[in-house]
Amino acid sequence: MILRRLLCAAVPAGLALSIAAAPAPAATPTASSPGSAATDALPLGVATLPETRTSTTLARGVTLTRIVRGATPAAPEDIATTDEGPWVVNTLTIEPAAARGRLVATYGPDLARTESVSDLVGFTGGLIGTNASFFTFTASAQYPGDPVGLGVFEGTLLSEPTTDPAEEDVVFDGQSGRMVFGKVQWSGSAVDRRTGATVTINAVNHPPGATGETDWITPEFGARTPSGPGAEVVLDRRGCVVRTSWTTRGTALSAGQSAVQATGPEVTALQAVAGPTTCLTLRQSVEDAVGNRLPLTPKTYGVNGRYRLTEDGRVVAPVGTGSFFGRNPRTLMGRTAEGTIVLATIDGRMTSSVGTTIAETAAVARSLGLVDAVNLDGGGSTTMATAAGPVNTPSGSGNVQRPVGDALVWVPGR
Structure with missing residues (x-):
């Protein structure tokens, strides 16, 4: 934390x-004396x-x-x-x-x-x-x-x-x-721990774009999740679904809760994974610029x-x-x-x-x-x-x- x-x-x-x-x-x-070639002098402006x-x-x-x-x-x-x-x-x-x-x-x-x-x-x-x-x-x-x-x-x-x-x-x-x-390389997905079904996560802790995106919102984002049209699945501290909304986003989170939000065509993909008894895990890959795991x-x-x-x-x-x-x-x-x-x-x-x-x-x-x-x-x-x-x-x-x-x-x- x-x-x-x-x-x-x-x-x-x-x-x-x-x-x-x-x-x-x-x-x-x-x-540094005027005109000196001291390597410590900042290389800005005239030398003197x-x-x-x-x-x-x-x-x-x-x-x-x-x-x-x-x-x-x-x-x-x-x-x-x-x-x-x-x-x-x-x-x-x-x-x-x-x-x-x-x-x-x-x-x-x-x-x-x-x-x-x-x-x-x-x-x-x-x-x-x-x-x-x-x-x-x-x-x-x-x-x-x-x-x-x-x-x-x-x-x-x-x-x-x-x-x-x-x-x-x-x-x-x-x-x-x-x-x-x-440049760090990243990818993420939400995985149903029981069935293995997955949905791609496009971003972490950002309001999802209107054209279609699925984002994971952690407790650190704030007391309320980003608001707007789209879908939202609220998870408890274990990652299990506690409530869903398929038409609008934005809700207050209790301690330890997180949320998955989707917009546009990604709403359907989220619905297919996040059922009322689902528990989700956020899987992330974080690598350096040449592909080594960080x-x-x-x-x-x-x-x-x-x-x-x-x-x-x-x-x-x-x-x-x-x-x-x-x-x-x-x-x-x-x-x-x-x-x-x-x-x-x-x-x-x-x-x-x-x-x-x-x-x-x-x-x-x-x-x-x-x-x-x-x-x-x-x-x-x-x-x-x-x-x-x-x-x-x-x-x-x-x-x-x-x-x-x-x-x-x-x-x-x-």
């Missing part, structure tokens, strides 16, 4: 206050830009570093094109062998709703975190937190990967730090991104046009050759930090030593925060945090 402890932030008060009050923690900065780095140890094996490249605020009309910056990058490095704790992905009380990164850090009793996956987002959506792509939480797949070729996933062991990058344990988490940035030390980000490929705030996740996990945010759409293109983001990932890295949700979602507030500067109106679908959070402890 996903974490259900609504806790106050497990952050030492002094640390939380210093981060909230001063995004650049007090420490001795290091500067000044760059400072300020690092703070948050816990054993966990370090926060703020990088500021460029010193002159950009003119608003030049944000998309300037080679003078400035850029503000915050990196969180986690050394699994030294750190005492775990990296988790969490969605909060349920999948259907959204919460700020600060709230999600507090929800897990975490130290610090970033936003993670792409999600439905739109304010008019009935279920704005609904993940758009892979979501694995404490070893349970609660959202399947999409067929979008741009989706790139990260599956990781929160304790050891082992990470698998690439074992899911209670320490396994998975999030979705859009576009691989680096692979085996090579920049592999695609060339593209349009607003997504242009300069935006960015959040990325990756690992070094030594196994260090890095989460990073790049502020953008501001005169104080102009953001990065996909190509520039990949170059930053490589310069940070990330042999494998993925571009996570960005734009107004880009946030690094403690429970006390953001460490970076979100780009939304008033620089407030945008509620997001899930977050990556470092939780201290054994």
Whole structure:
């Protein structure tokens, strides 16, 4: 089961206050000299830009570093094109062998709703975190937190990967730090345990499409299942049918209950399998990009991104046009050759930090030593925060945090 402890932030008060009050923690900065060819300098803008780095140890094996490249605020009309910056990058490095704790992905009380990164850090009793996956987002959506792509939480797949070729996933062991990058492959079916009859499951925890789809809705989705025309079979905690509706969807679930919903021609297929005495099992196949089975344990988490940035030390980000490929705030996740996990945010759409293109983001990932890295949700979602507030500067109106679908959070402890 996903974490259900609504806790106050497990952050030492002094640390939380210093981060909230001063995004650049007090420490001795290091500067790359103008014109130097230091490999540590970010590959952004002209080579002569000044760059400072300020690092703070948050816990054993966990370090926060703020990088500021460029010193002159950009003119608003030049944000998309300037080679003078400035850029503000915050990196969180986690050394699994030294750190005492775990990296988790969490969605909060349920999948259907959204919460700020600060709230999600507090929800897990975490130290610090970033936003993670792409999600439905739109304010008019009935279920704005609904993940758009892979979501694995404490070893349970609660959202399947999409067929979008741009989706790139990260599956990781929160304790050891082992990470698998690439597009996860998934298939599912509901099986009658008595007869062996099956029906294909098209998705997990999403409202089924109107043209015909069968989806499994787990208890983690929310207190009510998605509503609309179609069929719904409600199951108890053993997977046995407790009630059916063949014309409409949407009902309150009791503790432990789940549901199977169908629309269009798939209603008939569900009726053929789900009788009044039927008990169903959800069977899923979860494999990596080359077809190897991905074992899911209670320490396994998975999030979705859009576009691989680096692979085996090579920049592999695609060339593209349009607003997504242009300069935006960015959040990325990756690992070094030594196994260090890095989460990073790049502020953008501001005169104080102009953001990065996909190509520039990949170059930053490589310069940070990330042999494998993925571009996570960005734009107004880009946030690094403690429970006390953001460490970076979100780009939304008033620089407030945008509620997001899930977050990556470092939780201290054994």
